[in-house]
Amino acid sequence: MIESSHVLGLLKVVFLVYIAIVVSLIARYAISITKPAKKKFELTAYHGKLFYGWMGLLIFVGVGIHILTFNKIPWVKWDLNRDKIKADKEFNISIADYKFTLPEKTLVIEDGQTVRFNLDSKDYTYGFGLFRDNGSLVFQMQVVPGSTNNLVWKFDKSGTYSIRSTEYSGPKGGNLLVKNAVVVASGPALAQLILENKTQSKTN
Amino acid sequence: MLQVSNLTPLQRVALRFAVVSLLFYGVTILEGMLMRVHQINFDLMDPDHYFAIMGAHPMVGIFGSSFMLVFGAFYFLVPTLTKKTIYSQRLAELTWILMSVGVLIVWLSGFLFRYAALYTNYWPLPVSKEFSPYALGTFAIGNITIMAGIFIFCYNLFATIFHKRDEKEPMWPMLMSALGIDGFINLYRKITRKGTEKEPIMPLPIVAIFRGSVDTILDALVLGGISVIFLYHAAYSLMGTPQSASWFDALIYKNIYWWGLDLIADGLVLIYVAGTWYLLATLISGKKLFMQNIARAALLVELVVSWNVWGHHLLSDQGQPNLMKIVSGEMVTAFELVTMGIAVFITLTTLWQARPLKMTPQLKFLLGGILGFSLGVPAGIIQADLGMNRILHNTQWVIGAHAHMQLLVGLGMTLYAALYTLFPMLTNDVKLKSNALTNFHFWAHLIGGIGMAVAMGFAGMDGMLRRTIYPADATFKTEMIVAAFFGSLMILAYLAMMYNIINSIGIRGLIEIFIKLPALKRKAEPAIQT
Numbered sequence A: 001m002i003e004s005s006h007v008l009g010l011l012k013v014v015f016l017v018y019i020a021i022v023v024s025l026i027a028r029y030a031i032s033i034t035k036p037a038k039k040k041f042e043l044t045a046y047h048g049k050l051f052y053g054w055m056g057l058l059i060f061v062g063v064g065i066h067i068l069t070f071n072k073i074p075w076v077k078w079d080l081n082r083d084k085i086k087a088d089k090e091f092n093i094s095i096a097d098y099k100f101t102l103p104e105k106t107l108v109i110e111d112g113q114t115v116r117f118n119l120d121s122k123d124y125t126y127g128f129g130l131f132r133d134n135g136s137l138v139f140q141m142q143v144v145p146g147s148t149n150n151l152v153w154k155f156d157k158s159g160t161y162s163i164r165s166t167e168y169s170g171p172k173g174g175n176l177l178v179k180n181a182v183v184v185a186s187g188p189a190l191a192q193l194i195l196e197n198k199t200q201s202k203t204n
Numbered sequence B: 001m002l003q004v005s006n007l008t009p010l011q012r013v014a015l016r017f018a019v020v021s022l023l024f025y026g027v028t029i030l031e032g033m034l035m036r037v038h039q040i041n042f043d044l045m046d047p048d049h050y051f052a053i054m055g056a057h058p059m060v061g062i063f064g065s066s067f068m069l070v071f072g073a074f075y076f077l078v079p080t081l082t083k084k085t086i087y088s089q090r091l092a093e094l095t096w097i098l099m100s101v102g103v104l105i106v107w108l109s110g111f112l113f114r115y116a117a118l119y120t121n122y123w124p125l126p127v128s129k130e131f132s133p134y135a136l137g138t139f140a141i142g143n144i145t146i147m148a149g150i151f152i153f154c155y156n157l158f159a160t161i162f163h164k165r166d167e168k169e170p171m172w173p174m175l176m177s178a179l180g181i182d183g184f185i186n187l188y189r190k191i192t193r194k195g196t197e198k199e200p201i202m203p204l205p206i207v208a209i210f211r212g213s214v215d216t217i218l219d220a221l222v223l224g225g226i227s228v229i230f231l232y233h234a235a236y237s238l239m240g241t242p243q244s245a246s247w248f249d250a251l252i253y254k255n256i257y258w259w260g261l262d263l264i265a266d267g268l269v270l271i272y273v274a275g276t277w278y279l280l281a282t283l284i285s286g287k288k289l290f291m292q293n294i295a296r297a298a299l300l301v302e303l304v305v306s307w308n309v310w311g312h313h314l315l316s317d318q319g320q321p322n323l324m325k326i327v328s329g330e331m332v333t334a335f336e337l338v339t340m341g342i343a344v345f346i347t348l349t350t351l352w353q354a355r356p357l358k359m360t361p362q363l364k365f366l367l368g369g370i371l372g373f374s375l376g377v378p379a380g381i382i383q384a385d386l387g388m389n390r391i392l393h394n395t396q397w398v399i400g401a402h403a404h405m406q407l408l409v410g411l412g413m414t415l416y417a418a419l420y421t422l423f424p425m426l427t428n429d430v431k432l433k434s435n436a437l438t439n440f441h442f443w444a445h446l447i448g449g450i451g452m453a454v455a456m457g458f459a460g461m462d463g464m465l466r467r468t469i470y471p472a473d474a475t476f477k478t479e480m481i482v483a484a485f486f487g488s489l490m491i492l493a494y495l496a497m498m499y500n501i502i503n504s505i506g507i508r509g510l511i512e513i514f515i516k517l518p519a520l521k522r523k524a525e526p527a528i529q530t
């Protein structure tokens, strides 16, 4: 399944190639414009066609991007249909006074499960983002007080993730980080984690 | 050297705007570099201080520097292009004074009271217990003062465009022309071959200035209105009876606030910029603007588009209806690519007609500005997508590859192109002393701006959030060091430009733009020995 790391990896390449193309086109234009024209410039129907062709290309690219991502990036459909999707697991998380309150110490997810995260803010606008160990972003959403903030995500790879608020909520907002809060696992590792969570909640 | 006594009042007021703008720009980039150094883990300051700087930085940059330079240029250009007298010289003076005082007060709200709800001011953070009523009240008063300056500017500008002191032009055709409706009528006549095309009454740059100013008024109404609410809350808190913040829904507020704020980023900036490009292209090439009816019509489309794109700021807000995300956030926003693309095409073709052109500083900076928007607009279109926004929103990509690319390279270079064009007109032909320094300014700013924006973009793609500090965490240190290197280039570019300008007009000339200094005593002539 396509992950954010694949999309962002591709974006890095596209971004660099795009910069290289645009910079060289403008550089070429800048050099050519200082040279005398081979023949006197005359406006012809060709220039009009070029202009409308250019507009057509821009509309194609502007709208095409959304059609492409709608078809290729899985989380767009999860998001648009999230009210209809039946989740395997649901986590209710609240944030107040610059603290996350998680339903369990570690949010344990089984490989392949579809999860709904319900977020609630008691005071300010926060964010909710899941990050890999190397700091890269899996997904994020805004957590607005008084709003229904939920997101559906399908996990198909074992791993440990941290949670961080992705919205500025004041200078104290930097505390909103829970390292290794989410673990996706399968098999014996999963059983072990579930057991640990159970023991933890009993001792609490 | 500048002879201030020979300047007209219009030249002098435009120069006042320019000087204040350049000084505020210096403050902005200094603040930017302070934040950057902190991001490399030099641990310069506590979070309160860091975020107070982050709150002040865009306010000083946008209102103190960018708006100020644009307003000064337009105060000079509108009467010059329409061949009319300015409606009120006094109001023009009042504009820069109010805006400078307002920006200073906003800056003080951060410096003295650590106000740091940042420029988005999400409800209810500004009115919460996080900031003292003094902090909130000072910010609100500063913002209201800035907005008052903006209203006065727009009033004075509209009054200049439409006043009939100098000629007897009827009002209705002038208004039609300022709105660009005559561009549509001409296009209709051309396509249907019914009737002949008529030369529009208003010069194209005036049409752009008029249209952009409609957005300017609307944005000032929203930001000013919200500041009045802040002031009300601050006043009650000071009286010991803080008001509840629950009367305003956070999501509705966010929609209203972003509607207003986005009229700056996606409205007036793009429209003013298109108008400036068209003006510069015709001045540099000496040719008529290519496809000028389309350009006029496109400016009206751009205005309407700008009222409907704020939804791209709320693509990650799950309470926002999906339809609004798709229509406003994705589809209408995509038209910004089209309107900006039209402006790029028309400008480049107009210049192309006049080959060979000399690569003057104006032309260089103009091309730099076009390059900046050609890189920054698509970066914005990418993040204005439901799929991409989920993994890019609030990362350094947004503020780097998109925002700083547009502000520093796109807008910055365009404003410098205007500055280098207007400099001789405003100073009665004072020549800049060093071409080498102008060249250095160009290259260092261009390379610095693109380099910094790209480094921030990469940090964003690696997961680094905006508005977040990572104490004792070196994950994004490399990207931030690269960004700091390119940022330093921009500081050098600024210093080179300032030195060149001050050296050319003289310190005395610079001061005399604002206050009259006592006349210089002539040196006594040496006695002739016989």
Ligand code: HEM
Pocket: B028, B029, B030, B031, B032, B033, B035, B036, B054, B055, B057, B058, B061, B062, B065, B066, B118, B119, B120, B399, B403, B404, B407, B408, B465, B466, B467, B468, B487, B490, B491
């Ligand atoms: C050398 C020049 C500059 C440097 C080094 C710089 C640096 C920075 C840094 C480090 C941030 C914080 C990013 C984050 O972590 O969220 C920032 C934010 C910002 N800057 Fe700049 N900047 C520069 C110039 C400018 C200029 C000229 C403007 C406006 C005209 C501007 C507008 C902004 C805005 C709007 C933000 C977002 C603030 C927020 O998130 O609330 N910057 N800049």
